[in-house]
Amino acid sequence: MRSELYIGGRWISPIKGGTFDVVNPATEDVIHKLPAATAEDVDAAVAAARRAFDKDGWPKLSGAQRAAYLRAIADGIRVRQQEIARLEVIDNGKPLPEAAWDIANAAGCFDYFAGLAEQRDNDRGEPIKLSDARFTSRAVKEPIGVAGAIIPWNYPLLMAAWKVAPALVAGCTVVLKPAELTSLTALELAIADEAKLPPGVLNVVTGSGSVAGQAIVDHKGVDKLAFTGSGPVGSKIMTAAARDIKRVSLELGGKSPFVVFDDADIDEAVEWIMFGIFWNQGQVCSATSRVLVQDGIYGELLRRLVEETRKITIGNGLEDGILLGPLVSKRQHEQVLGAIEAARAAGATVACGGRRPDGFERGYFLEPTVLTDVPLGSDAWREEIFGPVLCIRPFSDENEAIELANESRFGLAAAVMSKDDVRAERVAAAFRAGIVWINCSQPTFTEAPWGGYKESGIGRELGYWGLENYLETKQITKFVTEEPWGWYMKPSEAAQ
Numbered sequence: 001m002r003s004e005l006y007i008g009g010r011w012i013s014p015i016k017g018g019t020f021d022v023v024n025p026a027t028e029d030v031i032h033k034l035p036a037a038t039a040e041d042v043d044a045a046v047a048a049a050r051r052a053f054d055k056d057g058w059p060k061l062s063g064a065q066r067a068a069y070l071r072a073i074a075d076g077i078r079v080r081q082q083e084i085a086r087l088e089v090i091d092n093g094k095p096l097p098e099a100a101w102d103i104a105n106a107a108g109c110f111d112y113f114a115g116l117a118e119q120r121d122n123d124r125g126e127p128i129k130l131s132d133a134r135f136t137s138r139a140v141k142e143p144i145g146v147a148g149a150i151i152p153w154n155y156p157l158l159m160a161a162w163k164v165a166p167a168l169v170a171g172c173t174v175v176l177k178p179a180e181l182t183s184l185t186a187l188e189l190a191i192a193d194e195a196k197l198p199p200g201v202l203n204v205v206t207g208s209g210s211v212a213g214q215a216i217v218d219h220k221g222v223d224k225l226a227f228t229g230s231g232p233v234g235s236k237i238m239t240a241a242a243r244d245i246k247r248v249s250l251e252l253g254g255k256s257p258f259v260v261f262d263d264a265d266i267d268e269a270v271e272w273i274m275f276g277i278f279w280n281q282g283q284v285c286s287a288t289s290r291v292l293v294q295d296g297i298y299g300e301l302l303r304r305l306v307e308e309t310r311k312i313t314i315g316n317g318l319e320d321g322i323l324l325g326p327l328v329s330k331r332q333h334e335q336v337l338g339a340i341e342a343a344r345a346a347g348a349t350v351a352c353g354g355r356r357p358d359g360f361e362r363g364y365f366l367e368p369t370v371l372t373d374v375p376l377g378s379d380a381w382r383e384e385i386f387g388p389v390l391c392i393r394p395f396s397d398e399n400e401a402i403e404l405a406n407e408s409r410f411g412l413a414a415a416v417m418s419k420d421d422v423r424a425e426r427v428a429a430a431f432r433a434g435i436v437w438i439n440c441s442q443p444t445f446t447e448a449p450w451g452g453y454k455e456s457g458i459g460r461e462l463g464y465w466g467l468e469n470y471l472e473t474k475q476i477t478k479f480v481t482e483e484p485w486g487w488y489m490k491p492s493e494a495a496q
């Protein structure tokens with residue numbers, strides 16, 4: 001396990017020398033200590049990133065040259081996939097197969113953006129048809145500059161990859177701050193070192209959001225902020241960015257609906273519903289945590305859902321056959337239990353789960369939970385719980401389902417299940433959400449845009465849209481005629 005900051009291509013101790021504990025959420029043991037960066041360390045990281053961008057030529061490399069570095073990073077991750085996945089488990093708590101999936105996807109993300117880098121070499125800019133034939137014009141894309149990437153704890157390495165890979169391909173340099181709760185694998189991204197990435201192109205600073213994160217947000221040398229996390233911190237970041245007109249992209253939370261019509265296959269629906277809320281212990285921004293089921297199948301579907309939910313194996317993510325690990329931290333565990341209690345007090349019924357499982361005195365474990373009779377005005381129905389807690393209720397017709405689905409300040413994702421494709425497409429079109437799934441929930445592809453409507457964020461990650469997050473648009477206009485310009489207007493022309 002790494003124990004230093006990665007700045008300017010070197011491993012260094014923080015200037016003021018503080019540390020914070022790394023806790024295994026399955027055992028509550030302190031397993032490591034990491035450096036708590038302060039504003040001085042962030043300053044050094046930004047200076048290194050600025051040098052790499054302004055002087056050392058990272059933005060001037062060809063796409064193919066940058067792609068070679070990204071592919072080397074992807075290979076480096078793959079070579080150590082199992083080892084990194086185990087680090088993710090002891091840091092975040094997720095089951096090992098899920099962690100292995102994340103790490104493979106992180107490597108795939110570097111590969112995918114390497115491909116986009118190569119394609120960009122053929123891009124000479126988009127020609128613009130002007131109304132005046134004496135000029136030609138084209139729009140070219142250029143890197144924004146130094147990107148500050150601030151990421152959460154639910155998909156530690158994968159979230160880092162989603163930001164670092166497109167930023168590097170764009171020609172930006174990066175200062176990355178992982179969440180204090182899960183910094184181990186982000187430091188492993190310094191595989192970049194073995195990939196001979198030029199110094200300063202990627203810098204990783206560990207530390208708290210309020211100190212290290214805030215220092216990145218406030219730093220004049222940072223041109224772009226890319227953030228994933230909670231709405232309140234996203235809002236703070238956007239407010240701070242407004243001071244020096246920093247570019248901002250935000251991927252925030254959600255309370256995503258899953259509408260199941262009564263022509264759906266019940267077993268299939270149950271499987272996707274469970275995947276949509278219990279994967280990663282429900283700590284997923286796009287989790288379909290509000291399920292709406294048409295009344296013809298509501299009773300039977302709920303019965304099957306509770307039956308299957310009770311079968312979920314809970315335990316330390318390193319053990320075989322575990323489907324649900326602990327929540328990430330004591331605070332998160334308390335918050336999710338608190339949200340369940342508040343739901344109960346508001347009138348909801350706990351159909352299953354809702355408490356610490358028997359036999360788990362240590363570790364932040366929680367039973368997968370299904371809540372029914374959740375009042376529409378309650379926090380449980382409206383706010384993100386970010387845990388394995390599902391709210392389910394019946395609906396009678398399509399209009400009611402759409403209305404209930406869209407009645408939210410969030411708009412990250414939404415899902416619909418029906419054998420009637422015309423109806424499913426109609427509902428998909430009616431959803432006010434950035435990611436819509438038909439007959440499934442949660443499949444995520446590096447090639448497709450990811451991001452939310454309304455308070456779920458601004459901008460899109462992944463795909464070409466993710467690359468655009470790190471690009472400025474420049475118009476280059478050329479005067480192409482031999483005719484004199486004649487900047488003065490003749491009185492007769494001015495009158496026209």
Ligand code: TAP
Nearest residue numbers: 151152178179180208209213214229230233252253285386
């Ligand atoms: P946040 O506080 O939003 O943390 C996300 C990242 O922002 C972390 O790296 C955090 O650092 C950093 N941060 C915090 N305050 C900052 C500041 N003032 N300036 C710059 N960076 C700052 O989320 P959380 O506390 O981990 O989780 C709280 C809730 O957010 C969760 O319960 C969940 O609802 C939501 N959440 C959503 C997502 C997604 S994917 N949308 C992901 C995680 C959490 P430290 O953590 O090191 O302090």
